[in-house]
Amino acid sequence: MKLEELMTVATFSEAAPADTLRQRLEAARIPAQLFDEGMTQRIWWLVPRPKAHMRVRVEKERFEEAEALVRRWNEEDGALKDAVVCPECGASRVEYPQYSRRTLMTFFFGIANLFGYLPRLYFCPVCQYTWSPEPPKPEPELDVLNWAVKRPRKATAPAARSRR
Numbered sequence: 001m002k003l004e005e006l007m008t009v010a011t012f013s014e015a016a017p018a019d020t021l022r023q024r025l026e027a028a029r030i031p032a033q034l035f036d037e038g039m040t041q042r043i044w045w046l047v048p049r050p051k052a053h054m055r056v057r058v059e060k061e062r063f064e065e066a067e068a069l070v071r072r073w074n075e076e077d078g079a080l081k082d083a084v085v086c087p088e089c090g091a092s093r094v095e096y097p098q099y100s101r102r103t104l105m106t107f108f109f110g111i112a113n114l115f116g117y118l119p120r121l122y123f124c125p126v127c128q129y130t131w132s133p134e135p136p137k138p139e140p141e142l143d144v145l146n147w148a149v150k151r152p153r154k155a156t157a158p159a160a161r162s163r164r
């Protein structure tokens, strides 16, 4: 399988249910791969506890077939019950944190993230929906970018806030 041609068909925060789904796809003769993004989240995004980092990926040409199969299994027996699923469109191709990996703003977001200015959210690249991984809290006030309004804390020296 060529790496650049793999697409995420389901996203999990735990390895076991992700691997179960991978094996199920393999049994249905769809080559699938388990990809752990946890290290990237920790190092690049300074996320202390990775979420939605176990990705079940398939080749691009088999993606639609695989997704339809996974959705059907989910209706039949809850194959995605442990997966991270978009509450808007039902896709399980969720990114965390939400800052796009492909944007020039990445560096800015990384720094803002380091200082704790930005809430970490799940992001659905299919319908662009973002939502909080935490259990629902009282409605946060949202700004124009749909981020929860949060008083920036006073910036302290990076060393003082290091999370190692």
Ligand SMILES: [Zn+2]
Pocket: 086, 087, 088, 089, 090, 091, 124, 125, 126, 127, 128, 129
């Ligand atoms: Zn969505």
